[in-house]
Amino acid sequence: MMQAPQTKEEKQLDSSLDDLIHRVRELKQSIASFIYKLENDYQNITWPSLMESFGVLSSGLSTTKRLLKTEKMPLLRNYVLFPILLSPDRDPHLEKLTEGRVLAFNHEVVPDYLRTKPEPEVEEKVQLLSVKASSITPEMAQKQLTMLNKITSNVLDLINASSDVLDKDSSQKNALPQTSSASETNMLIAAVTKGMRLRRPEPQVQMGGPQMPGMPGPPQPQQPAPQKPQMPGSGIGRMQSTVKTNIKAAASSHPYQRP
Numbered sequence: 001m002m003q004a005p006q007t008k009e010e011k012q013l014d015s016s017l018d019d020l021i022h023r024v025r026e027l028k029q030s031i032a033s034f035i036y037k038l039e040n041d042y043q044n045i046t047w048p049s050l051m052e053s054f055g056v057l058s059s060g061l062s063t064t065k066r067l068l069k070t071e072k073m074p075l076l077r078n079y080v081l082f083p084i085l086l087s088p089d090r091d092p093h094l095e096k097l098t099e100g101r102v103l104a105f106n107h108e109v110v111p112d113y114l115r116t117k118p119e120p121e122v123e124e125k126v127q128l129l130s131v132k133a134s135s136i137t138p139e140m141a142q143k144q145l146t147m148l149n150k151i152t153s154n155v156l157d158l159i160n161a162s163s164d165v166l167d168k169d170s171s172q173k174n175a176l177p178q179t180s181s182a183s184e185t186n187m188l189i190a191a192v193t194k195g196m197r198l199r200r201p202e203p204q205v206q207m208g209g210p211q212m213p214g215m216p217g218p219p220q221p222q223q224p225a226p227q228k229p230q231m232p233g234s235g236i237g238r239m240q241s242t243v244k245t246n247i248k249a250a251a252s253s254h255p256y257q258r259p
Helices: 008-040 047-069 092-097 120-135 138-174 182-194
Strands: none
Touching: 008 047
């Protein structure tokens, strides 16, 4: 049985689907390599390599979105995908196409892979959130938005402050300790070559000749100790005695008197 020739729209659809499948495969390989790196080589992962992996994934998603929005890509929502044959038996061809994810195209698999609406539980949660969002007044929504922006800015300030501290600590650890000073080196060279800031010590004139710096000087005369006031009639430098004496005249006390 011969197939009818494809129309221009069908050829365009096949070409667009081939490009889309190619992009999705590249994106899938990037995700698989990133997951493998996280699970097996997490000890050697650095922040730059992690950001590079995220950049590759973000670039793949952006490329896929641009491909879906191009003029050559027909509107896929205008087409319907439905199963032609359902079988509970294992299909090797389907297993190879899906890389072992789908073993058989049966009644259990079809609702999940050909679903055009979310699951009932997810759809119910989305409806509840939609009702809650519609019940909030614009003033309340603006107030919550302002609070969220404030919290986000505070968290961003904390992250930036922590990043600055980490960068400063890493720069200090990597920097070599300073072992010389340019100003002191220039001062030493000027002192050796030109004698700058070098002065000869001036002699100091004192008793006993000039005194060199650092040498002890002559002994200074001591101040006389203050004397206690004397009583009137007492001799200078004579101490009063506490012993009473009886002094008689020499004539009366002489044992050999003249007749």
